[in-house]
Each structure stands twice: as C-alpha cells, then as structure tokens.
Amino acid sequence: MKIAMANDHAGTRMKNEIKAYLESQGHEVVDFGTYDEESCDLSDFVLPASLAVAKGEVDRGIFIDGVGYGSALIANKINGCYAAVCQDPFCAKLAREHTDSNILCIGAKIIGGMIAMEIVKTWLTTDALTAEKYVNRVNKVKAINDQYCVKVK
Numbered sequence: 001m002k003i004a005m006a007n008d009h010a011g012t013r014m015k016n017e018i019k020a021y022l023e024s025q026g027h028e029v030v031d032f033g034t035y036d037e038e039s040c041d042l043s044d045f046v047l048p049a050s051l052a053v054a055k056g057e058v059d060r061g062i063f064i065d066g067v068g069y070g071s072a073l074i075a076n077k078i079n080g081c082y083a084a085v086c087q088d089p090f091c092a093k094l095a096r097e098h099t100d101s102n103i104l105c106i107g108a109k110i111i112g113g114m115i116a117m118e119i120v121k122t123w124l125t126t127d128a129l130t131a132e133k134y135v136n137r138v139n140k141v142k143a144i145n146d147q148y149c150v151k152v153k
C-alpha cells in the first residue's frame, strides 16, 4: 500500500519506528513530517497528509501525535477522510470491520511501541465487513461526508 504518515513533535519517534516497519514490509510511505521533536502545530502536517488521502494520492493514512485525537479531529473535517483513534488491536480491528476507516490515529503518549505496531498490523490487514448492517451504516456516514464536507479538488 501507499501510506501517508504525519505527526507532531510528540509522535516523531513512534512515526519513525512505524515507518521503518512499513517499509520493511514493502509498503510505500509518503512522510509529511514533522521530522524532529521541536514543538510544532499538528495541523501543519496532518492537513496535507489528509488531503493526499482525500485525493486518492495514497491508499491510507497513519497519523501519530500525543493522544491521537488531534489528528483525527483535523482529518475528519476533510471530505473522504475517515479517521479512527485506536489504543489497542481490538479498536483497530473494529475501526476497519465496522467503520471502514482509511486513516489510523495513534497517541504516542498513551501507548507503547509494541502495542502501536500490533495496532498498525491489525488495521492494515483487516477488511471492512460486508454484512448488510455494516455496509448500510458505513454508507450513512459516507452520505454525511458527501452532504456536509466540502469536496477536495
């Protein structure tokens, strides 16, 4: 897969670990930064990465900050971005199976590197469920996205 990654200062170290893992598995990572641990504003990096997801320039996004919510909050304002904060592999499984999320957000201040890696592995290898009730729910969220989020050109 082609995966956009973005982070703030709190997520740099974990982003680098996950990026190395993804590349070792043959994924292509587009790294939108930040690249060091100097204090910065998350939106400067998560917004361009979210736009890349929305435009279909990448298949998925993985964003890392202190608690994960900031990244998700930004990404979920963009048409075509469905971001989920995951704190364990079970969340990651359901974030794919039930909600078909295309962006994974992780909080580096909340979980350790080993759990983060398990979350990433689970999230990347789990498909959305095709049972009617899940498809209907996902489609309702997509309809909200289409109606209320400005389309990205």
Ligand SMILES: O=C(CO)[C@H](O)[C@H](O)COP(=O)(O)O
Binding pocket: 008, 010, 011, 039, 042, 065, 066, 067, 068, 069, 070, 071
């Ligand atoms: O978790 C975050 C957003 O979800 C940020 O990483 C966090 O708010 C950064 O805070 P600080 O500048 O105090 O390190």
